[in-house]
Amino acid sequence: MVWLNGNRMSLVVVGVVAAMVLGVGSVRADFVFGEPKNLGPTVHSGMSGFRPCISADGLEIYFESLTQSSGWDIWVCTRATTDDEWSKPKNLGELANIGQMDSCPSLSADGLELYFNSQMGDPGWGDLWVMRRATKSDPWGPAEKLGPPVNSTKDESAPSISADGLELYFSFWDRNLPGDDPVQGFYVTRRETTDAPWGEPVSLGPVINSWPNQWEPEISSDGLLLLWSDYNSRQADPRPGGLGLTDIWYSRRATKDGPWSEPVNLGPPVNTAYIQTGPALSADGSTLYFSSSPSGSTYASTIWQAPILPVVDLNGDGIVDAADMSIMIEHWGEDYSLCDIGPMPWGDGIVDVQDLIVLAEHLFEEVPPIQ
Numbered sequence: 001m002v003w004l005n006g007n008r009m010s011l012v013v014v015g016v017v018a019a020m021v022l023g024v025g026s027v028r029a030d031f032v033f034g035e036p037k038n039l040g041p042t043v044h045s046g047m048s049g050f051r052p053c054i055s056a057d058g059l060e061i062y063f064e065s066l067t068q069s070s071g072w073d074i075w076v077c078t079r080a081t082t083d084d085e086w087s088k089p090k091n092l093g094e095l096a097n098i099g100q101m102d103s104c105p106s107l108s109a110d111g112l113e114l115y116f117n118s119q120m121g122d123p124g125w126g127d128l129w130v131m132r133r134a135t136k137s138d139p140w141g142p143a144e145k146l147g148p149p150v151n152s153t154k155d156e157s158a159p160s161i162s163a164d165g166l167e168l169y170f171s172f173w174d175r176n177l178p179g180d181d182p183v184q185g186f187y188v189t190r191r192e193t194t195d196a197p198w199g200e201p202v203s204l205g206p207v208i209n210s211w212p213n214q215w216e217p218e219i220s221s222d223g224l225l226l227l228w229s230d231y232n233s234r235q236a237d238p239r240p241g242g243l244g245l246t247d248i249w250y251s252r253r254a255t256k257d258g259p260w261s262e263p264v265n266l267g268p269p270v271n272t273a274y275i276q277t278g279p280a281l282s283a284d285g286s287t288l289y290f291s292s293s294p295s296g297s298t299y300a301s302t303i304w305q306a307p308i309l310p311v312v313d314l315n316g317d318g319i320v321d322a323a324d325m326s327i328m329i330e331h332w333g334e335d336y337s338l339c340d341i342g343p344m345p346w347g348d349g350i351v352d353v354q355d356l357i358v359l360a361e362h363l364f365e366e367v368p369p370i371q
Contacts, residue, residue: 001223030337033270033288034307037360043077043086043310049303051158051216052107052289053279058082059284060081061289062105062114063303065089072101075228076117096131104158104216108165109283111136117157126157128170149200150189161318163283165194171215172201185209186217186228207260208251211239217239218279223256225346227266227279227288241265244273248290254349270306277301281308285344310341313367314357328359 043061045102047219052063059303062076074096075089087169101119108114121258128150129143145151155173169188186208187201202227205211206216213231227250230239239247248271251260270276283288288308293301300304314324328339331351340347342354 010105013350014130030339030341030347032309032311033266034309036290036292036304036306039086039303041305042079042088044288044302047075047086047089048301050291050301051104052079052280052291052303053107054280054287054289055107055111056109056163056221056283059113060107060111061086061303062092062107063089063278063291064103064105073097073102074102074105075136089107093138095140097328098129098143099247101126104278106159106161108161109163109221110165111182113161113165114140115159115161116143117159117170119234121332125153126155128156128159128168144185144197148269150198154168158216160216160218162219162223166191167219167223168198168200169204169217169219169226170216184215186214197291204260207262210263216278219280220285220344220346221283222285222344222348224253224344224348225285226251227281229277243267244275246277247271247277247278248276250279252337252346258349262311275301285346310345312341312362312365314338316369320359320365320367325356328355351369 004166019263039061047065047221048142049065050064050066051155052061054061058080059080060076061073062074062086064072065075066072074092076092077086077089078084091097096114096116098118102116104117106115109337112133112135116129116131117126118129119126120147128146130146131140131143133140150156150168150170156170157173160169167188167190169186171184172187173184176343186204189198189201191198208226211230214228215231218231228250229246229248230242231246248266249263251263255259265271270288270290271294272294276290278291280289281287286308288306290304290306291301292304312320314327317323328351331339333347334351337347337349339355340349341350342356342358348354
């Protein structure tokens with residue numbers, strides 16, 4: 001038996017009975033993206049918008065923008081509730097915008113640390129920095145460079161702080177290598193507590209770092225999904241499986257200690273033939289934020305959001321019913337991605353009551369076919 005909203009529902013029993021009499025349908029992806037929506041003219045206020053970062057409570061969104069007056073700076077929009085409209089953007093000021101290019105903000109789950117990268121001088125090597133504040137209502141303090149072993153003589157950029165504050169993912173460029181493009185990979189540095197120093201960075205390995213030009217890693221709040229963007233504009237050929245100049249990709253793992261899966265292109269409607277970059281996830285995993293330039297011009301990018309939807313019609317017959325429940329029960333306790341749809345849309349590595357809860361919320365709904 002499963003308890004939902006205070007009412008006892010015999011969903012497991014129904015599922016077991018259905019599994020005895022119904023067959024298993026064809027396997028499909030376990031989450032999809034809804035139609036993207038632009039954040040609107042107030043957020044952009046005549047500016048471009050790149051590489052958004054949404055706070056865990058959904059009330060702040062940080063991003064970078066290029067303006068004639070201030071160059072590449074970090075800005076923030078706020079709202080009183082998640083049902084309200086965003087405010088006009090506010091420049092974070094000289095405490096954050098310290099170099100020739102200040103970009104790629106990443107906010108800690110408690111809202112008290114803001115990581116970003118800054119480029120200074122020639123040839124513009126990037127370093128990772130952090131700003132802190134005592135409470136979310138206090139002003140930000142001055143930026144501090146992370147220093148070694150995270151920052152080095154190479155180029156570190158695009159940080160993404162984990163929800164527990166103990167892991168920091170980032171891009172690493174080695175501009176000293178020959179060729180037109182630097183070789184880039186994703187690394188992670190860890191610390192024992194949020195007061196401890198960062199450890200030696202470790203590569204995410206050849207499965208993730210399988211393409212020489214990729215950027216902007218974003219780790220989900222549960223640590224099981226990694227998104228990033230590739231970069232094809234100076235490549236003779238696009239990345240295999242790519243759709244446009246720059247695409248967003250993802251990889252999953254069953255546990256935080258498990259191996260990463262082969263990268264997957266997000267596909268339409270998020271990716272197009274042009275430029276999509278800077279993926280960011282809401283804390284509950286329900287929304288993807290990203291920057292997009294439908295015109296193909298990098299400097300015309302604006303910020304968009306798209307819902308992330310679990311696939312609950314497991315056999316694709318157009319309705320969520322006992323047939324879908326039987327598929328889930330048949331794979332109970334397994335690492336089976338089709339049925340692994342909770343608590344996040346991409347699952348948690350096992351088919352269990354979390355997935356049954358998600359399925360139950362959509363029981364008897366008619367579901368349009370996935371294109």
